[in-house]
Amino acid sequence: MPFHRFSPHPLPVRQLANIFTICYVLQSLNRLERAVKSLFAFAVLAFLVAGQARAAELIMLQQAGCEWCVRWHEEIGVAYPKTEEGRRAPIRFVDIAEPWPDDLGDIARERLTPTFILVEDGVEIARLRGYPGADFFWPLLGEMLEKLPTSPRM
Template sequence: MSASIAEAARLQLLVAYDRGCGEYSRWQQEVGATYPASAEGRTAPLLPVAIDGAWPDGLALASRPRLSPTFVLLRDGFELGRIEGYRGANEFRAALDQMLGRAD
């Protein structure tokens, strides 16, 4: 997806997390540290939200995430798709690329 399309679409990747979650810590180490500089990160910047904390106004989600981590692809605050849990960098990237492809 080109930067101009991403800007027009205002895509974001919400990550709902629990600070004590081992899967979230693993994602942070394996993907999160480099995500902002990646093509996916430039297309859909992260919107981190504590799963038990305050949520941004104006989100239209299918349901509130209850599993940490949950990744929700948003366009202008509307849910396009989600990944629940983290099973490794390769699976995460494949699922995210598939969601981004459908969003294009």
């Protein structure tokens, strides 16, 4: 087999090219494997987060023109997602003038707004009709959250 006369390496140029090609393919496969592992990890994390988010949620029934709904949003709404209660039971807003959500089919509708319904896995756990003000809302919400079957200490 003839050697390239300018090659300092004892392997022929064609074999070197083949080795470089194989190395490139192996590196690409390694990158692909890491990407697939990362994608799999992301999918598992997303599944766990989605499952956790569905486990418990606080439904706030509201409607246009509801002064107490506006007051709740001003006094509690901004802070709620940042609280321990907000992480345990993320809030979801439902306008009672709109069609009732399909996933709340087993939850009794309400005409009074605001109404807060604690739901876990599609089952109503507790309900608070009206907004009693910030001083009373948090303790009442705490009582509602204590009724969750898997209620960790707060």
